[in-house]
Amino acid sequence: MTGFEAFGRRGLFGVGAAGLLAAGLPATARAQATPKRGGKLRIGIVGQTANTLDHTSPIFASPNERVVNYTLFNTLVEIDPTGKAIPELAESWEIGPGAKRWVFNLRKGVTFHNGKEMTADDVVFSLRRHNAEGSKSGALALMRDLEAINKTDKYQIEIIHKTGSLDIHYLMSDYHFAIVPDGDNSHKGMGTGPYVLQTWEPGVRFRGTRNANYWKSGRAHVDEVEITVVNDDAARVSALRAGEVDIINRLDPRTVRLVEAAADLKANIAKGYGFYTVNMRTDIAPFNNPDLRMAFKLATNRKELLDRILRGYGSLGNDHPIAEALPFHASLPQREMDLDKARFHFQKSGFSGTIPLHTSTAVFSSAIDMAVLMQAQAQKIGMNISVERQPPDGYWGNIWLKEPFHMSYWTGRITTDIMLSTGYASNSVWNEGHWKNPRFDELLVRARTEFDEAKRAALYAECQSLLRDDGGVMIPLFNSFIDGAKKSLGGDLTAPNMEMAGGRIAERCWLG
């Protein structure tokens, strides 16, 4: 099995620059005006006061870090605006038998901002630092099943997966896996990316100027990028309306209309992979009773939640975590509110009493409102829920995965396999419902190395179905990414994997 066949099935044959460009940009972008060079792009974004440029730091995760990352660095693989993996620093890849050994062929002649050529040594260093001894990296769990990362040639590396996986190229697009020079632990933003670091004030400001030697053609149109951290929702919208920034992230659903009403502004809305979930631990009372889980799933009025919590900017969930935009999303019948059936299951469960639902603004800003709405909905079948509001700091450490009934949020994962393996298999690092289903586990492992696309889709469909009907999660909603931007800002600026054009806003946009 060669690499070209492998990703040919994903609809990408050409890997030359011209073919890449045509395949990478969907029709909307090609229809837009031709890119314009020059100018300064000003971004207003959510960040944290202790922002960092260290990819291996556990706090390297905020939107500011992700966008700055793709402004300074490249990864081996890029996610295009439709969610497909396309070559970036790796110009092609080959998948061995059983998808255990992957070979990535690196692009030649790519240089870091300091002029040094990027080679296999840099790539191996950049990847290995995440699972090195004593690693605190947020990507540690992602690398759990990787057995080895080796240099095979100056321009080639191999990655060995313990059991085999067809998603390694997607994994390599993760923002943690940015390529830095071999041995560079200074975290000064030295990368191969479209912009060169000029100013870095954590939690305040970033400034970068165009990399004159950038290897990608047809990208990086603006001369300068300035990013200001603006954590207050109202201040971000105000800065956009006053014309002090060209684009902001996380537009509050309530302010979308306000932005759309302005003649020169628009909301860029992308259906994403992120979702809200209510976890019911299947290993302890009371939700070890499948009827009680089903009662709650059926009692929830998802449409009301979508309208009232997200103002319609999202889509309905079906109690499994695979978003519509993901390749192996199974079109199962949408679970609707059905009070009669819900009452039946609730009575059958024999449960009486009050179940505390733990939630916090750490989950998302309207999590308390959502909990209160669900409480009222469950009340209709006689199911009593008390809303336990928890402080935001410590929620993920003390409540999440621990309490029998609690809320959670996921930004989603880049493939169906990574999503299901991360949160729903018996041996998942974060098994949301403490759900253990041998059939599910077996299907998931088989699908990971199933080269036949149709068969693989069928395996994932059964996984989603099992989770939907028996799993310990009620997933009512998927949210959309909403950026606010000037209408004059050109380019394909939405992507399903992340806000701000998948984090690559700096190299994909141009000023009109």
Add this chain to the structure above:
Amino acid sequence: MTLSRLIARRTIEGIATLAVIAVLLFGGVELIPGDPARTILGQSVTEEAVRNLRVALRLDQPVHERFLSWVEAAAQGDLGTSILNGRPVAPDFAWRAKNTLFLAGYAAAMSIPLSIMLGLLAALYRDRLLDRAISLGSLATISFPEFFVGYVLLTVFALNLGWFPVLSSVTPEMGLAERLSRCFLPAVTLSCLIGAYVLRITRAAVVSILSRPYIEMAELKGASRTAIVLRHALVNAVGPIANVVALALAYMVVGIVVTEVVFTYPGLGQWMVDSVAKHDMNVILVCGLAFGATYVGLNVLADIAAALASPRLRHPR
């Protein structure tokens, strides 16, 4: 007690207070529920990462050892690094402290002379229309929460009129003129907050002194109202006024998180709050001690000012 003895005594007391604050801060952060390593890792928590982070944060060592080694390093001028982003605390602290002091100074320059003047006027024209108007106005500004005042100012002067920028994110290389313009709205917000307070204390202090027998004496000897207020009443009211000014200044240094967030201003407040949420001990200690030192220092200054203005305080019977 002579002035120099007063200063010496208050300085020693101040240092002792700071030492107690350091212990309380350290202990307080230890008491925050939850494991710091888990809190920092958030949703990317794994057992292996928790173990590694705990070692890196030296959480496997006893509290007193960690505290003593911090004191030892700090005594040698090493304030340590942020456990979150690994940067040295000192330069980031210096830069943010400068911003906080600049904004506090700006707001103080704007509001304190004005509110002392208005307070005097209100006292002079006590129970007349001007006094009522000033009292009502000051009550109104003190009653609105700062985020409300901030958003109203932003909407009117930044969004609708466009006179001032929305983002007050100052940078080190920014010139004074631009800095003053960017900080204008937050400074006005803070002025509303503390101005009213200073005004009302000034009025109350002067009014109480105006009812004293020696003021009656001055009136009887035929001194003008202005002379009475300025030469006899104000000088004796300096004590309480200096105290409230010190408190107001200290408040502006330590308590303006909301204003910082509304105006996107890179000061100490937000940094401190975020650090507490993530148990970033080195940052918390430095910020907390700086805040403590501000209170202690300003109180000492207020005492000295009061002593200078009133010989009775310097020579107690």
